[in-house]
Amino acid sequence: AQSVTQLDSHVSVSEGTPVLLRCNYSSSYSPSLFWYVQHPNKGLQLLLKYTSAATLVKGINGFEAEFKKSETSFHLTKPSAHMSDAAEYFCVVRANSGGYQKVTFGIGTKLQVIP
Amino acid sequence: DAGVTQSPTHLIKTRGQQVTLRCSPKSGHDTVSWYQQALGQGPQFIFQYYEEEERQRGNFPDRFSGHQFPNYSSELNVNALLLGDSALYLCASSFMGSANSPLHFGNGTRLTVT
Secondary structure (H helix, E strand, C coil): CCCEEEEEEEEEEEECCCCCEEEEEEEECCCCEEEECCCCCCCEEEEEEEECCCCEECCCCHEEEECCCCCCCCEEEEEECCCCHHHEEEEEEEEEEEEEEEECCCEEEEEEECC | CCCEEEEEEEEEEEECCCCCEEECCCCCECCCCCEEEEEECCCCCCCEEECCCCEEECCCCCCCCECCCCCEEEEEEEECCCCCHEEEEEEEEEECCCCCCCCCCCEEEEEEEC
């Protein structure tokens, strides 16, 4: 079984303040974990990925995420929010098993950045 | 290196009609997945194609069908369109041989059914 829980459907921060978007997962396999960002009417853009190397993963646009196996978490952070960060963010788990890719999306977190 | 390309970008159809959406995967990718994203919702998995076969399917009716070609490109067909089929349809490609290969998404096709 595999699941992803994004703990907040909406997050609101002021410009210049830190961002924390939370994600917990479960998987019967050794999964890879990803964060994607989606701006309105656009496809999903890969922010970063965890693939069992370093537990602290740096992505694009100043985002990073830390994989914590003991907590089954993969929270996304950014030290200082920018107006252009306002978008929807999806946490995604992927595992390969027997020629099948099992991909599970979280429900998404809408990030609002207040000027 | 072209990423995932989808066509058309927008489409308007009438209830009961049929539609075909197309996707070219990123170079080097051999697996194509299709997702439906209704307004304000997350992507919902429709199906995945690998080696020209449907490998997995989400909870979608048989009106939704697909195909993968030898060059790895793919089509999504929807028959007997309903108003509820209005959504952004996203194609994602990846490489089956690597568990670390992320999904790469196209910009989607916006389908409106009237």
